[in-house]
Amino acid sequence: MCNVTTSPPLLTAFAGIFPVMSYLHVPAKMSRPLWLMMGTCFLVDTSDIPTTSWAKKSPFVFLTSSHTFLPWQWMPDPSALKIPEDYRKARYITGRLMMADTSSGRAVATHTYTVSPLRFHPTLDVCALSMSGAESDAFRTLLKQRQQEKYFTLSPTDAAQGTSIVVSGYRGIGRLGELDTLDASVLSKLSKEDQASLLAELQNVEGKQEFNACGLRVARKGVAVTTHGLCYNGMSGAPAQLSSLNATSGLGGDGGMERRGVCDGVLYGYAHQHEKEDAYPAEERGYIGYVPSTAILDWLREG
Numbered sequence: 001m002c003n004v005t006t007s008p009p010l011l012t013a014f015a016g017i018f019p020v021m022s023y024l025h026v027p028a029k030m031s032r033p034l035w036l037m038m039g040t041c042f043l044v045d046t047s048d049i050p051t052t053s054w055a056k057k058s059p060f061v062f063l064t065s066s067h068t069f070l071p072w073q074w075m076p077d078p079s080a081l082k083i084p085e086d087y088r089k090a091r092y093i094t095g096r097l098m099m100a101d102t103s104s105g106r107a108v109a110t111h112t113y114t115v116s117p118l119r120f121h122p123t124l125d126v127c128a129l130s131m132s133g134a135e136s137d138a139f140r141t142l143l144k145q146r147q148q149e150k151y152f153t154l155s156p157t158d159a160a161q162g163t164s165i166v167v168s169g170y171r172g173i174g175r176l177g178e179l180d181t182l183d184a185s186v187l188s189k190l191s192k193e194d195q196a197s198l199l200a201e202l203q204n205v206e207g208k209q210e211f212n213a214c215g216l217r218v219a220r221k222g223v224a225v226t227t228h229g230l231c232y233n234g235m236s237g238a239p240a241q242l243s244s245l246n247a248t249s250g251l252g253g254d255g256g257m258e259r260r261g262v263c264d265g266v267l268y269g270y271a272h273q274h275e276k277e278d279a280y281p282a283e284e285r286g287y288i289g290y291v292p293s294t295a296i297l298d299w300l301r302e303g
Contacts, residue, residue, distance in 0.1 A: 016150030019170035039068035040169030045151035058130035064237030109207030154293035169238025177232035265290035
């Protein structure tokens, strides 16, 4: 595991990346929002995007994984979630972005901002989030105060095979980072004692995310093998960056002062989890999957 929580300068270098959580709330049907998933999101630079694009409709646009906000669309059996089909609508979904403590790398549950799904990619596991209103003004002010106002541009070229990339995001702390939350049978695999303990832990998960980074090597487009550290649950939606771009991607310890970063893709999890098992060679079934930036650019530019 690549433990970066002991290095505050490195944490500030990864400005523009945030822990996020999704919630389901059906008015008049639910007394309070139901926590769905934890993930990671990051700020996207929209300055070069056409003014007619949907991405220009929000003062801030974040990218993350689609399954963090619509998990049922990425499960073999959506009914296993025990969420009524009538409730599985994007309009009932909202999110909370949290700031992280720059000395510990942990999410601060009392320091949150509301984010909403802006658009879901029609076929890929990536979506855009928006923040608007007074919250966006307060958010911008805080970013500037903390010198963390950083935006990522999407690379127009694919990372070559054998290239080293770095994924930096927010994992769930302890077991929350080790469990596959898209696996509805996860509880049945535990003892009764562990089930009770986990269910109690799941009642209050806000703030239970911490910064983590891992190194990968590109095996082929959208597929990479871990070389340093590990990727954990909660890191879906994190940006993948070429490690050779240290000067611009924030890996050079710039303390967050560099306002632009280059993103080569959006992490979604295991490479084979959205495909039939026989679609990947056996040796790749533990590989990490990411949506290449080249597959996202045209979508961002749409009107």
